[in-house]
Amino acid sequence: MSKLLIVGTVAFDAIETPFGKTDKVLGGAATYIGLSASQFGIDCGIVSIVGGDFPEEYLKMLNAKNIDTSGIEIVKDGKTFFWSGKYHNDLNTRDTLITDLNVLADFNPVVPQNFINSNFLMLGNLHPAVQMSVINQMETKPKLIALDTMNFWMDNTLGELIKVIKKVDVITINDEEARQLSGEYSLVKAARKIHEMGPKYVVIKKGEHGALLFNNEDVFFAPALPLEEVFDPTGAGDTFAGGFIGYLASTRNISFDNMKRAVIFGSNLASFSVEKFGTERMENLSKEEIQNRLQQFKELTQFEIELT
Amino acid sequence: MSKLLIVGTVAFDAIETPFGKTDKVLGGAATYIGLSASQFGIDCGIVSIVGGDFPEEYLKMLNAKNIDTSGIEIVKDGKTFFWSGKYHNDLNTRDTLITDLNVLADFNPVVPQNFINSNFLMLGNLHPAVQMSVINQMETKPKLIALDTMNFWMDNTLGELIKVIKKVDVITINDEEARQLSGEYSLVKAARKIHEMGPKYVVIKKGEHGALLFNNEDVFFAPALPLEEVFDPTGAGDTFAGGFIGYLASTRNISFDNMKRAVIFGSNLASFSVEKFGTERMENLSKEEIQNRLQQFKELTQFEIELT
Numbered sequence: 001m002s003k004l005l006i007v008g009t010v011a012f013d014a015i016e017t018p019f020g021k022t023d024k025v026l027g028g029a030a031t032y033i034g035l036s037a038s039q040f041g042i043d044c045g046i047v048s049i050v051g052g053d054f055p056e057e058y059l060k061m062l063n064a065k066n067i068d069t070s071g072i073e074i075v076k077d078g079k080t081f082f083w084s085g086k087y088h089n090d091l092n093t094r095d096t097l098i099t100d101l102n103v104l105a106d107f108n109p110v111v112p113q114n115f116i117n118s119n120f121l122m123l124g125n126l127h128p129a130v131q132m133s134v135i136n137q138m139e140t141k142p143k144l145i146a147l148d149t150m151n152f153w154m155d156n157t158l159g160e161l162i163k164v165i166k167k168v169d170v171i172t173i174n175d176e177e178a179r180q181l182s183g184e185y186s187l188v189k190a191a192r193k194i195h196e197m198g199p200k201y202v203v204i205k206k207g208e209h210g211a212l213l214f215n216n217e218d219v220f221f222a223p224a225l226p227l228e229e230v231f232d233p234t235g236a237g238d239t240f241a242g243g244f245i246g247y248l249a250s251t252r253n254i255s256f257d258n259m260k261r262a263v264i265f266g267s268n269l270a271s272f273s274v275e276k277f278g279t280e281r282m283e284n285l286s287k288e289e290i291q292n293r294l295q296q297f298k299e300l301t302q303f304e305i306e307l308t
Numbered sequence: 309m310s311k312l313l314i315v316g317t318v319a320f321d322a323i324e325t326p327f328g329k330t331d332k333v334l335g336g337a338a339t340y341i342g343l344s345a346s347q348f349g350i351d352c353g354i355v356s357i358v359g360g361d362f363p364e365e366y367l368k369m370l371n372a373k374n375i376d377t378s379g380i381e382i383v384k385d386g387k388t389f390f391w392s393g394k395y396h397n398d399l400n401t402r403d404t405l406i407t408d409l410n411v412l413a414d415f416n417p418v419v420p421q422n423f424i425n426s427n428f429l430m431l432g433n434l435h436p437a438v439q440m441s442v443i444n445q446m447e448t449k450p451k452l453i454a455l456d457t458m459n460f461w462m463d464n465t466l467g468e469l470i471k472v473i474k475k476v477d478v479i480t481i482n483d484e485e486a487r488q489l490s491g492e493y494s495l496v497k498a499a500r501k502i503h504e505m506g507p508k509y510v511v512i513k514k515g516e517h518g519a520l521l522f523n524n525e526d527v528f529f530a531p532a533l534p535l536e537e538v539f540d541p542t543g544a545g546d547t548f549a550g551g552f553i554g555y556l557a558s559t560r561n562i563s564f565d566n567m568k569r570a571v572i573f574g575s576n577l578a579s580f581s582v583e584k585f586g587t588e589r590m591e592n593l594s595k596e597e598i599q600n601r602l603q604q605f606k607e608l609t610q611f612e613i614e615l616t
Contacts, residue, residue: 185398188534220609221609230494261611300528307603
């Protein structure tokens with residue numbers, strides 16, 4: 001069976017949207033990636049760090065989803081990473097209110113022995129030096145390494161980021177980040193420049209406008225499902241990435257045609273994630289619901305036209 | 309053979325984009341709609357008005373594309389409608405610099421006798437009273453009436469606009485206009501409210517983010533083709549509408565499945581229109597180029613996943 005190793009934050013989030021607000025709830029990139037990828041019945045494990053304030057019930061919930069949490073270091077006298085943000089009315093933009101790194105400030109990731117031969121590796125959004133450290137701890141080169149990052153690391157640690165980008169097969173970033181990283185406004189040109197930095201596959205996430213998958217001259221587009229109500233976009237990009245790599249890991253097939261399916265599954269899972277606050281929807285999601293939504297994606301995008 | 313009647317502006321445009329600027333060139337909604345629809349080998353005619361300054365060579369060019377211009381009134385001592393605009397760097401927003409209505413200020417449309425039984429009618433963006441007058445002149449009810457409009461008419465002539473919207477089968481508007489018209493931010497909810505205003509089909513144009521087609525609970529999405537370079541977005545929405553209704557008219561089939569194909573052809577033609585300034589690309593476009601791009605649209609959107 002495929003093994004997927006995920007590195008990323010496990011955190012507390014406090015979220016405010018036009019529809020309400022939460023107290024500190026479970027969040028973090030690795031959490032969303034794990035909950036999404038685990039839908040595909042693979043072995044996955046998380047490498048992360050939390051404080052003594054992190055509830056054991058959260059770890060148990062992850063374990064119940066077949067997510068190995070032995071790589072989540074618990075710093076007894078430390079506090080868990082905390083992020084708080086407020087979304088604007090259109091839900092496309094948000095202000096960060098609080099970022100308390102806490103235990104994340106001194107995070108030295110340690111990959112558990114039973115995951116050093118994982119064939120799939122997902123580097124969630126974190127300091128590029130942490131991402132690089134995890135790559136270096138792998139005993140065998142994974143079949144596929146995917147990396148997510150954000151503008152913060154482009155602003156502050158560009159040199160280290162460029163080095164780790166060089167080592168990965170897939171990069172997933174949003175449209176603004178792709179423009180910043182490449183210096184190109186056109187996403188077609190941006191993807192080409194990012195290919196030159198290393199990744200053979202470039203996934204550009206456009207939020208409610210879907211996602212583009214580039215592999216040199218090949219390009220595929222997965223729309224976001226038009227929803228009546230987007231409740232909380234937090235974690236949608238990570239859920240997308242988790243669905244993408246979870247599907248690839250479960251099928252052990254990294255052809256371009258299979259990657260097309262993987263971005264459809266990524267969009268599929270992200271469309272659930274935004275329906276409730278935090279991780280709530282992802283914690284309560286059935287295979288049947290995913291299959292039904294896959295049918296909706298087909299109806300949304302598939303057409304028949306004869307070429308003449 | 310199907311007959312398509314188009315009402316809309318025939319105009320001079322002066323356009324400035326980050327890539328350059330034009331003097332007064334051929335423009336106008338009906339011009340773009342006509343050039344796009346005429347790709348499908350149907351009989352089409354334009355109802356519009358121009359001044360004595362409008363070059364005969366433009367009319368001859370339209371005639372050469374099998375577009376009947378007998379419904380374009382020429383006011384010898386009047387001047388043609390003139391619009392001038394400047395696009396911002398991202399090409400998604402623009403400032404209108406000049407709007408000289410000229411002969412358009414007193415336009416009383418007259419549908420030529422040979423088009424009063426047209427089975428397809430496209431009401432391009434114009435004063436809703438002009439759109440209504442054209443509907444009233446039709447001797448037989450067309451098989452399909454489509455309407456395009458813009459925020460200007462929502463701001464200034466909402467009552468008249470609502471009346472004409474009630475009479476049409478399809479409305480094509482952009483996302484911001486759909487939100488303004490419906491008072492709903494979610495496009496799913498916006499489309500539902502617009503359905504209640506009359507149109508059975510609601511097409512929401514999202515520019516570089518594609519277009520959504522709604523028919524009650526059915527929804528279909530056509531992406532815009534990711535392009536290396538967008539040179540001039542002027543007329544892209546009208547070109548989309550022309551491709552949409554031109555395809556429907558040529559196939560005489562207004563089923564939802566055929567409308568899916570129609571929005572793909574609309575996106576297909578719009579992707580050419582933006583490649584050069586003004587109408588230049590649409591004036592020089594071959595069936596073979598359209599077929600090749602259709603193949604690109606298939607590769608961009610089609611996938612195979614077995615439902616389990």
